[in-house]
């Protein structure tokens with residue numbers, strides 16, 4: 001912020017325009033807040049000011065309080081870094097002032113940005129502006145009066161929905177609900193807002209203070225009934241997150257004792273939550289996700305992404321059709337190539353079903369669906385490939401097949417075309433072995449289902465050109481994925497770090513712990529489902545194939561058992577055929593299948609690892625640790641080998657690729673919240689008791705010995721980096 005972040009300009013009409021300038025989103029940094037206080041003081045002092053309009057520079061009102069300050073608070077524990085806003089600025093300086101304020105809102109008003117707008121006496125907005133209070137996604141609650149003013153402006157039910165689900169609304173909906181007073185064009189915004197402000201000052205329009213309104217609150221019993229239902233819902237959907245109940249506590253206080261009491265309660269709860277482990281983790285995830293788009297020697301060397309107008313997808317199976325769906329939905333022309341017309345037709349149908357499904361779910365209009373499907377063309381040969389800008393190959397994991405496809409692609413595609421493979425395991429050097437195009441070959445590892453899961457691992461080798469990486473990163477963002485650039489190794493970052501997760505669960509099962517208990521405990525930890533249910537979902541073919549890959553790549557630290565093979569032999573294939581560890585019936589939740597017990601017993605007998613032949617006794621906490629510490633251990637090797645740019649990239653990859661709970665900050669962050677020395681000591685103990693699967697990595701040992709965090713990658717990484 002070189003120039004003053006807040007300016008004041010008083011016109012001859014007597015309206016002071018107070019403008020926030022803090023690109024890119026006009027975040028309310030401490031300097032902005034200080035600037036707002038100062039300019040409000042000036043506006044109150046000056047006799048030539050009758051009314052105020054607050055506006056954001058650059059087409060955005062404000063993205064809320066500066067999230068970087070939360071990170072500073074987390075590092076220092078110093079709450080005094082948080083400026084005093086909710087009473088001093090919002091109530092005293094703005095809402096209770098002798099001169100009225102109008103918020104002129106364009107682009108977005110999120111978090112503290114919306115709270116600032118709500119403290120004003122009216123809000124004028126341009127079309128398509130986004131309004132929301134997403135603070136709960138950061139582990140806190142709205143802290144500038146939002147828990148009090150939003151229910152008073154839009155009603156309790158809607159406000160609770162917007163806050164608890166962090167759901168934004170547009171200006172049009174805001175107008176209907178009473179949050180917005182008028183929707184205008186961007187050209188009209190300032191003039192209209194100024195006139196509105198003067199109209200309030202001269203009493204032609206009502207002078208409304210949101211905090212004092214009660215007309216939308218209903219009676220206390222009605223309000224309490226809504227809050228009770230919301231509490232019950234939040235206990236189910238957000239069991240490990242204290243901010244949800246705290247937000248409802250603040251709302252309730254204000255309804256029972258008035259808006260001002262509510263503001264004080266909100267401030268108290270906010271200050272407690274800001275230092276909670278949940279807030280630390282979620283703020284880390286927010287900032288870490290943004291950091292993934294900064295890749296050394298790729299995004300910092302002045303390269304410009306090339307325009308990808310036409311792409312091709314090879315293979316119309318589940319993955320290929322999901323990828324093609326994501327591309328056409330983002331306005332990219334796609335050629336889908338298959339080996340015969342039956343497969344091609346099946347792929348085209350799947351894509352069409354994906355797109356139509358979005359229309360049914362009201363996530364896409366019919367017009368947009370038709371437009372997207374018009375961008376899709378099927379092909380059985382390479383004749384349409386002469387002008388494609390990018391190819392994503394998504395055929396089965398078969399080395400000779402992939403090699404021959406890449407040899408064909410090299411001939412069929414123009415020289416600038418980026419050649420990507422969706423392999424989840426095969427070494428990229430091997431894929432491109434028979435070509436001389438190694439510089440434009442890279443991995444585009446999507447997670448299934450590809451049009452839904454947000455992670456895109458971009459796998460590079462030392463030969464991949466920065467331009468090819470940048471182009472794929474740009475396409476990844478265009479199709480609304482979070483691209484994370486990783487190095488080339490078996491399983492890349494996510495599958496590699498998580499293979500010991502499933503194996504850890506299978507190991508525990510063979511040590512005598514109940515399968516369904518393991519799944520329950522891991523779900524309660526925050527994974528969307530337990531490891532066995534996940535195996536059911538993915539199908540046993542995947543488990544068998546990747547098991548072979550990992551055992552050969554990481555010999556000596558894998559755990560093998562005949563369990564999955566026995567399951568297949570008994571006619572089970574997980575969710576695919578309705579029979580796995582669980583039974584699957586349409587319309588009902590998966591039910592644990594007690595008859596699987598005999599298969600487990602057989603597998604246990606063959607593996608025979610229970611000490612003294614007796615099941616081990618473990619607490620729920622130990623189950624979490626015995627399943628997840630091996631994954632942290634492998635994550636350490638991923639860090640050590642420089643497979644990721646920074647430790648926090650692995651956090652994001654684990655959250656978006658494996659659905660590791662974001663409120664635990666990602667795999668490495670969670671490991672650091674426990675501490676390297678505890679993890680090391682546990683793994684060492686289990687390695688002695690149960691074998692080399694648990695042997696701690698050198699990287700972990702070094703951090704435990706030196707008392708360093710796992711995320712401190714610099715000491716041993718460096719020269720071994722794969723990036």
Ligand SMILES: C[C@H](O)CC(=O)SCCNC(=O)CCNC(=O)[C@H](O)C(C)(C)COP(=O)(O)OP(=O)(O)OC[C@H]1O[C@@H](n2cnc3c(N)ncnc32)[C@H](O)[C@@H]1OP(=O)(O)O
Pocket residue numbers: 024025027028063064065066067068108110111112113115134135138141142143144146287290291
């Ligand atoms: C007391 C109060 O109640 C507490 C609060 O207000 S907490 C803050 C509440 N606000 C939010 O949660 C909004 C967070 N921001 C977002 O959701 C999105 O960034 C956005 C919708 C504003 C823009 O999204 P998008 O256009 O995709 O750009 P995105 O890459 O996310 O952000 C652009 C840059 O703005 C930064 N940014 C966005 N919001 C920010 C914020 N509130 N504080 C600091 N930086 C912010 C991002 O870190 C990123 O920085 P970078 O360029 O250095 O990586």
